[in-house]
Amino acid sequence: MGERRRIAIAGSTGSIGTQAIDVVQSSDSFEVVAIGASSSTERLAEQAAALRPKVVALADGSKAAELADRLPPGSELRAGRGAIASLAELAEVEVVLNAVVGFAGLDVTVSTLERGKRLALANKESLIAGAPVVQRARQTPGAEILPVDSEHCAIHQCLSASRAAGSELSRIVLTASGGPFRGRKTEDLRQVTVAEALDHPTWSMGPKITVDSSTLMNKGLEVLEAKELFGASTDQIEVVVHPQSIVHSMVEFCDGATIAQLSEPDMRLPIGYCLGYPDRLQLPYGSIDWSRLSFLQFETPDYETFACLKLAFEAGRLGGAAPAWLNAANEVAVAGFLEGRLGWCQIAEVVGETMARFEASELGRIGDVLEADLLARQRAREVIASLGQAA
Ligand SMILES: NC(=O)c1ccc[n+]([C@@H]2O[C@H](COP(=O)([O-])OP(=O)(O)OC[C@H]3O[C@@H](n4cnc5c(N)ncnc54)[C@H](OP(=O)(O)O)[C@@H]3O)[C@@H](O)[C@H]2O)c1
Structure with a gap:
């Protein structure tokens, strides 16, 4: 990579946002020119002090005064409605990482694509809920989506590696860890606590996606995300439970060949891939120690206990x-x-x-x-x- 790629991180204070900052600080390929979050003023002030971004955005305008005094000289504060989405408008910004959680990330997604920039997309909810609008914005010259979700990033890598035409893709196989309640039945799950649902076996993530992983709604949302990202039909997408989270997803082609992407679970790998693409990061995250990995396990999901997954497939078919x-x-x-x-x-x-x-x-x-x-x-x-x- 030549010059440092200039990025904006929307949702910089969350699980993906902080891991992205870790990637950026460990590499000399990127420069953070803007950050933004909802209301975590203390964390934003710390990040601004370390990164010296040109702009810091805060969605919760009522906390603007609290943050203003704590920003370093040269960092402009933008606060309130539209502040985070405005980061994509900065001329310097080449890539926007959308790491906002939930539907609130829609305007960041649309605004980035409409400006013909690269969207490193962690915020799957915006693509799923706003699909027709997002797909139209994606047609803007220069606009592209690089998926941060480890499964979709894996599929992107499998497709790029195979160089097959879209018509040669026969099946996308999304892997799922199964979450903390894998193997349990509805009757055992009536009394589960929030703490139990937040105790994910393989990934450390924000609370909303961790609960989604426990219900398998996260996998359901990922089915809808894969459909939009790769132009597959709902019925071309299959979910397989893979408790070790080593195989991040697979693509099967018309000749029967399957290509998979493997690594230890570490979100910094897909984040770095999306920021640096087509160049790979000169820093390994999630590299596998083959002397310790003895087997890979796969199971069919339990669609009755984890009804959210079935509901997502139904929503995908309805469109x-x-x-x-x-x-x-x-x-x-x-x-x-x-x-x-x-x-x-x-x-x-x-x-x-x-x-x-x-x-x-x-x-x-x-x-x-x-x-x-x-x-x-x-x-x-x-x-x-x-x-x-x-x-
Ligand atoms: N965590 C993972 O490993 C992972 C993996 C794959 C995909 N994802 C996806 O990545 C996205 C972020 O997940 P996460 O786990 O990083 O979530 P998180 O830890 O809960 O962080 C959410 C971020 O969004 C900000 N935010 C919340 N509401 C907002 C609003 N209304 N406007 C602007 N910013 C807002 C938060 O700011 P405050 O701190 O100020 O509240 C925080 O920076 C989700 O869509 C998730 O599905 C996450």
Whole structure:
């Protein structure tokens, strides 16, 4: 790589954001010119002191004064609605890493692509919920999506390595660790606590995605993400449980050959891949010690206990606004679980009941996506209220 690639990190204070900063600080290939988060002012101030970015963005405008005094000279503060998405507008920024969690990341995704820049996408929710709008923005000359999700990054690597034409792809096999409740049945899972759901066996991540991993909704969202990223149909995507999280995903071609990407679980590898592509990072993350790895295990998922995965496949087959509804219902249900208002089993129940009330709509503009998301959230809250009455 010649000159240092200039990047903006939206969601810099989270699990992906902080790992991205680690990658950048360990390499001389990148320069962080902008960072942003929701409300973690202390962490943003520390990051600004270390990175000296040109702009620091804070979504929660009410905390702007708290951060303003703590920024180093030369760092401009942007706060409030639209502040994070505005990072993509900076002329210096070549790549935006969207590491915001949830639907809130939609404007960062759209704004980056509309400016014809590379989007290193961790925020799968924006692509899933806003698919038609995001796909249109992706057509902007210069715009491209490099997937940070380890599974999709693996698929990107498998496809790039094979140089096969799209028509030669026959199947995408997404691997899933199975989460902390692998092998358990619904009756054993009624009393699980938030702490148990947050205890992931192979990955250390933010709370929302960790809960999604425990319900396998994360894998369901990844099915929808793969469909959008690689132009596959829902039925070309298969999920396989692989508890060691070494094989990050696989692609099968029309001649029967399967190509897989393997490494120890370490998100810094896919983050570095997306920032540096087509060059590979000169620093190994997740390299495998073959003297310690004796076998790789694969299982079929349990679609009855982990009903969220089945619901995601159904939303994928329905298409249109269904993935946006699934995502919104899930965000409402997961927040309810994390706040102690819902049991773990009720997450799938709320999503399923919300999807039973699905109202199809066109998603032509970003406003349509926001409306569908809002309506689905309202329906999900009604479902939760009815569960409270039934209890
Ligand atoms: N963690 C992983 O290993 C992993 C792997 C694959 C994909 N992903 C995906 O990456 C994304 C981030 O996950 P994470 O685990 O890093 O989440 P996280 O640790 O919870 O961090 C979320 C980040 O988003 C910011 N944020 C939250 N709400 C926001 C809003 N309304 N506007 C702007 N910024 C907001 C947070 O800022 P504050 O700190 O100020 O709240 C924080 O910087 C998710 O979409 C997830 O599915 C994560």
